[in-house]
Amino acid sequence: MTYPTPRRRVVLLGATGSIGRQACDVIAKFPDRFELVGAVAGRDAAALEAIATRFGVARTALVHPDPSATLPEGCESGMDAACEIAAMDADVVCVAITGAAAIRPTLAAIDAGASVATATKEVLVMAGELVKARAAAAGARIIPIDSEHSALWQCLRGEDPSSVSRLVLTASGGPFLKRPLDTFATITPAEALAHPTWNMGPKVTIDSATMMNKGLEVIEAHFLFDTPYASIDVSIHPTSIVHSWVEFRDGAVVAQMGVPDMRVPIALALADGERLPGVGPHLDLRDVSPLEFLPVDGERFPAVALARMAGERGGLAPCIFNAANEEAVTAFTAAKCRFDEIVPLVGAALEAFGEGDASTLDGVLAADGWARDFVRANTAETVAAR
Ligand SMILES: NC(=O)c1ccc[n+]([C@@H]2O[C@H](COP(=O)([O-])OP(=O)(O)OC[C@H]3O[C@@H](n4cnc5c(N)ncnc54)[C@H](OP(=O)(O)O)[C@@H]3O)[C@@H](O)[C@H]2O)c1
Structure with a gap:
């Protein structure tokens, strides 16, 4: 089939998740408007392969493939490959990888000057100043997908x-x-x-x-x-x-x-603010x-x-807030912390944190790692064993 040009070339990071699947729905509904040229996921090889086949995607990568499984044909692996795909010649890079794991590919897309349509709030929280400075330097735009x-x-x-x-x-x-x-x-x-x-x-x-x-x-x-x-x-x-x-x-x-219906803000962001018919x-x-x-x-x-307090404190406090929360959620799902301990754990991490450099990726990642270690150390045992 031939389409009127130009279709918007889309890269999808986190293609196999809830937002990623809904972005695929939008792309499939408007094949004359969008072309999926790159797709990245965490470890779900079967779902990524299905997306690659359905859309004829040029490049795909799994960041954390199952080491015991064979990669789908043509699928790359690792964070470097994900960053290369994020920096492909695309009109819009849709970021829907959960959490801080999205920071490197998001920065790669920004440095390439793409429009970055992001659902992943954690990246802006952990490194807002850095992301904005890099976007300004590269002339990249950040378009929100989060419904609010x-x-x-x-x-x-x-x-x-x-x-x-x-x-x-x-x-x-x-x-x-x-x-x-x-x-x-x-x-x-x-x-x-x-x-x-x-x-x-x-x-x-x-x-x-x-x-x-x-x-x-x-x-x-x-x-x-x-x-x-x-x-x-x-x-x-x-x-x-x-x-x-x-x-x-x-x-x-x-x-x-x-x-x-998340397809509405996804479509609006992928289409750079144009309202497409019948999305929601x-x-x-x-x-x-x-x-x-x-x-x-x-x-x-x-x-x-607590978030407001971390935001007003500025520097790396939002990064600590985010990383401690990610780790506390992991601990909660592993029965290592109670639901009502999640926020106090994040508060304790914020209180214990000293200083760091929020203007560099290394500084951000060091703070992120510190907060994760802090929460892990405080959730070492299961709730039942305490
Ligand atoms: N879902 C919503 O309605 C919604 C609304 C607003 C904002 N958001 C935000 O959008 C982001 C994604 O949410 P979601 O609900 O779509 O999450 P999800 O369903 O859990 O999907 C997460 C996606 O990220 C990939 N992923 C997870 N960990 C990764 C890692 N370490 N490295 C690389 N890829 C990784 C997953 O790949 P595999 O499946 O292959 O492991 C999957 O494709 C979050 O930041 C969330 O706050 C979501």
Whole structure:
């Protein structure tokens, strides 16, 4: 089949995950608009091979292939290969690798001057200043996919930044919005993985249950939109219809809404802000009223205040916040820490951390490693063995 040129050449990092699969849906729905030229995943060889075959992808790589298995034909392996693919001649590099593991390929894409459509909030949190400096140097753009930040991006399009008085991120509140606080110590990973409105990968789902996700998003918003922390607020909105809103100095409020469906912000980012037809389901506001908005209960969800504190401290504190959280989530899923210990562990890491250099990748990775060691040392035993 021939297509009108130019189709946008897309590289997909984290192709086999929840965001990656939905990005594939978008690319498959608009074959005349997008061409998938590179795809990277962690270790799921079968899923990556299926994507390579379906889209005729020129280059693929697994960062951590199973050493005992044979790689699919033509598939490369390792982080260097992932970075080379991220730096291919593409119009847009979609970043959807979970967590800090995405930093090197994201920087490779930025250094190549690509438009980087990122779902991976952790990269901006751990290295916001570095990422922005490298993007400015290379002329690369960073386009948000996270639904809240895509919403803010949409609300801010065409607006004078100095007319903004406040950004408000919405949060569903996750599965434990109404659970009695005195039962938080017994929350299991299975319970934390049951999100009421979004179907996502496991790490971001647990982050949503602790609201660490919203804390990460506050820091992400600060870096994406150059907004001071004092002007970024969070509101609980259980049905996730309003994805976020912006308040302007004249009193106007602009919100972005839709049925929760990540394909909408993914398509918007891949198409560089163009609205493609029929991406998400139709929303009639009369079917979802009344819309409910609540303040964040700081006792139930201390993660948001902790994130704000880490963000305002600046330097490598957001990096420590992110890495300690990633490691604490791993410990929780391995029954080495309780659900209600995740945020205090991150707080303890922040308190124990000294100084470092946030302006270099080496400095960021050293802090990241320090925080992981700190949490591992404090979660060495299973909860049952304590
Ligand atoms: N899912 C959502 O609706 C959503 C919404 C907003 C933001 N986000 C953000 O998007 C990112 C991805 O989330 P997700 O829900 O799509 O996660 P996911 O379903 O767990 O998928 C993660 C992807 O990253 C790959 N990966 C994991 N660890 C890796 C590593 N060490 N090196 C290289 N690749 C690795 C996985 O590959 P294998 O499967 O091959 O191991 C998979 O392709 C996260 O930062 C999340 O916060 C997600």
